[in-house]
Amino acid sequence: MTRIKQLSEMLSNQIAAGEVVERPASVVKELCENSLDAGAQRLDLELDAGGTRLIRLRDDGMGIEPDDLPLALSPHATSKIASLEDLEKVTSLGFRGEALASIASVSRLTLTSATEDADHATRIRLDGRGEPDMVPAAHPRGTTVEVKDLFFNTPARRKFLRTERTEYNHCEEVMRRLALARPDVGFVLRHNAKATLSLKPAQTQVEREQRIASLCSKGFIESSIGIEFEAMGLRLRGWVGLPTFNRSQADLQYFFVNGRIVRDRLVTHAIRQAYRDVMYHDRHPAYVLYLEMDPAGVDVNVHPTKHEVRFRESRGVHDFLFHSLHRALADTRAGAQPLASVQIDEVDSVASNASSLTGQPVTQIEQANLWSRPNAAAVSDTMAVYQALSAPSAAVSRGESVQPSAPALADMEHDDIPPLGFALAQLKGVFILAENRDGLVVIDMHAAHERITYERMKQAHREGGVRAQPLLVPMTIALSRREADCVEEHAATLSQLGLELQRRGEEAVMVRQVPVMLSGADIAQLVRDVIADLMQYGNSSRIEGNMDEIMAGMACHAAVRANRQLTIAEMNALLRDMERTERSGQCNHGRPTWAVQSMAELNRLFLRGR
Ligand code: ADP
Numbered sequence: 001m002t003r004i005k006q007l008s009e010m011l012s013n014q015i016a017a018g019e020v021v022e023r024p025a026s027v028v029k030e031l032c033e034n035s036l037d038a039g040a041q042r043l044d045l046e047l048d049a050g051g052t053r054l055i056r057l058r059d060d061g062m063g064i065e066p067d068d069l070p071l072a073l074s075p076h077a078t079s080k081i082a083s084l085e086d087l088e089k090v091t092s093l094g095f096r097g098e099a100l101a102s103i104a105s106v107s108r109l110t111l112t113s114a115t116e117d118a119d120h121a122t123r124i125r126l127d128g129r130g131e132p133d134m135v136p137a138a139h140p141r142g143t144t145v146e147v148k149d150l151f152f153n154t155p156a157r158r159k160f161l162r163t164e165r166t167e168y169n170h171c172e173e174v175m176r177r178l179a180l181a182r183p184d185v186g187f188v189l190r191h192n193a194k195a196t197l198s199l200k201p202a203q204t205q206v207e208r209e210q211r212i213a214s215l216c217s218k219g220f221i222e223s224s225i226g227i228e229f230e231a232m233g234l235r236l237r238g239w240v241g242l243p244t245f246n247r248s249q250a251d252l253q254y255f256f257v258n259g260r261i262v263r264d265r266l267v268t269h270a271i272r273q274a275y276r277d278v279m280y281h282d283r284h285p286a287y288v289l290y291l292e293m294d295p296a297g298v299d300v301n302v303h304p305t306k307h308e309v310r311f312r313e314s315r316g317v318h319d320f321l322f323h324s325l326h327r328a329l330a331d332t333r334a335g336a337q338p339l340a341s342v343q344i345d346e347v348d349s350v351a352s353n354a355s356s357l358t359g360q361p362v363t364q365i366e367q368a369n370l371w372s373r374p375n376a377a378a379v380s381d382t383m384a385v386y387q388a389l390s391a392p393s394a395a396v397s398r399g400e401s402v403q404p405s406a407p408a409l410a411d412m413e414h415d416d417i418p419p420l421g422f423a424l425a426q427l428k429g430v431f432i433l434a435e436n437r438d439g440l441v442v443i444d445m446h447a448a449h450e451r452i453t454y455e456r457m458k459q460a461h462r463e464g465g466v467r468a469q470p471l472l473v474p475m476t477i478a479l480s481r482r483e484a485d486c487v488e489e490h491a492a493t494l495s496q497l498g499l500e501l502q503r504r505g506e507e508a509v510m511v512r513q514v515p516v517m518l519s520g521a522d523i524a525q526l527v528r529d530v531i532a533d534l535m536q537y538g539n540s541s542r543i544e545g546n547m548d549e550i551m552a553g554m555a556c557h558a559a560v561r562a563n564r565q566l567t568i569a570e571m572n573a574l575l576r577d578m579e580r581t582e583r584s585g586q587c588n589h590g591r592p593t594w595a596v597q598s599m600a601e602l603n604r605l606f607l608r609g610r
């Protein structure tokens with residue numbers, strides 16, 4: 001056994017560095033946060049070899065008093081808090097007072113700084129061994145920190161560094177997050193003496209959206225909804241991607257709490273829940289969201305890198321996020337435009353026109369919410385048409401409210417033309433073609449009908465149960481004994497779903513009533529699928545919790561099958577219903593239900609007007 005010894009300051013700093021300095025990107029994060037805390041309006045970052053050889057950050061912040069310079073580099077020294085009360089309502093990004101000391105212990109660090117009223121700047125240097133050395137220097141107001149040869153004295157750490165490209169990418173991602181957090185600040189990034197990122201400070205909403213577009217792709221801002229909600233001292237702003245802009249990875253998700261990026265399980269959960277109804281399980285939503293709240297309501301001192309936070313009122317925050325986003329997404333009706341007011345550049349190559357057809361329309365962006373919510377009256381108006389749509393026969397019964405044929409658009413006032421326009425024809429039994437004020441609209445009729453039926457079932461279920469209609473000739477379906485048992489056990493749930501089933505002997509049930517809106521479906525298949533869902537969820541509380549999934553499954557059976565010939569009136573009824581129905585811009589799996597090809601795009605396709 002050896003005796004207990006006090007660690008040298010150097011060694012304890014190096015141990016602390018293990019927590020916060022994992023790679024060049026961690027240094028970039030700490031240095032940039034210090035500059036932002038110092039009120040800098042412009043950050044200039046230079047990297048060599050992915051930041052492993054050199055990281056140099058220059059800012060125009062308030063600078064450091066010469067006498068404080070040695071303190072800035074010593075552990076547990078900070079200008080940001082002085083007491084526990086300060087810590088509990090801290091608004092700066094840093095407060096632990098150990099970043100510079102840690103970084104200095106594993107690199108060759110030089111810091112040059114000048115305050116407003118100093119007559120010259122001062123430079124302090126630490127070479128990873130001990131005593132700092134201070135000299136006068138030239139530097140405008142602000143601070144430059146230079147970190148050379150990261151991990152030169154800690155070979156074990158150096159081994160974990162990846163390729164230059166990978167390390168650079170991590171640094172860039174850190175910059176990206178900070179630039180999203182602080183649109184009012186200018187950022188410049190250079191790598192191996194080449195400019196890689198240059199962002200002017202954004203003052204106006206349009207400039208902010210341009211910054212989002214350059215950091216998160218133009219596609220994101222074009223297919224997102226701008227939101228702003230406020231309640232209970234919480235304010236949520238930002239952009240959420242339309243469900244049709246879903247991604248295979250969770251790589252476009254930025255959430256800031258009081259200007260600090262966080263990865264929080266509670267936040268992620270609330271957002272996922274809000275998207276649950278409009279996106280397939282294995283897809284991920286995209287968002288850039290800013291939550292502002294009383295700093296006393298959130299504990300940021302949970303983790304050394306401060307990526308996690310703890311909300312004091314976690315339930316309240318969760319519910320606020322969920323309800324705000326759920327509401328925003330309910331407005332993703334077909335025909336409603338994204339809220340973003342950014343001016344989108346015209347697509348200039350003919351080749352890229354093909355891809356623009358798959359996205360949501362972006363040519364003319366206006367306020368959404370122009371279209372009324374679905375209401376009970378509207379639902380019953382078109383019910384007759386729906387029964388005809390779902391019916392296996394080609395028989396058509398026309399509802400009163402249905403537009404008999406497409407009126408000439410040229411004769412109509414601009415504002416009278418509904419967002420999805422009027423049907424022209426059906427293509428291959430799969431798509432509806434329509435004309436609106438922008439140009440050609442293409443609608444996936446199965447996907448659209450499925451979403452409408454699903455939303456309608458949910459609404460009916462909320463209002464006390466799905467309306468059922470007796471079968472003229474009751475139908476007997478053969479089942480396994482377990483399935484028949486399940487029918488008996490969950491009779492009440494089934495009847496809420498509009499299904500009236502009666503056991504017939506050991507291995508059969510008789511179907512007496514089915515939901516009105518599903519009367520055209522393949523009843524035997526529908527019943528088997530619902531029973532399969534019930535058996536999968538097992539007990540009643542899990543069934544109750546998954547009612548939406550069960551109804552989504554049912555809606556799928558009702559939807560217009562491909563190759564059903566629709567009349568123009570039926571097609572128009574479907575379009576009007578899409579405009580009225582919440583979330584109808586995407587099918588139950590998050591695929592778009594419609595797309596538009598504007599006249600401008602069509603003209604370009606045919607090289608007209610050149
Ligand atoms: P913390 O940020 O947690 O206070 P740091 O070790 O990162 O700890 O920095 C120590 C102190 O050095 C800060 O509290 C701040 O006063 C000063 N400082 C660091 N970087 C800058 C900068 N770019 N401009 C002005 N002051 C700075």
Ligand code: MG
Pocket residue numbers: 030033034094095097099100
């Ligand atoms: Mg700091």
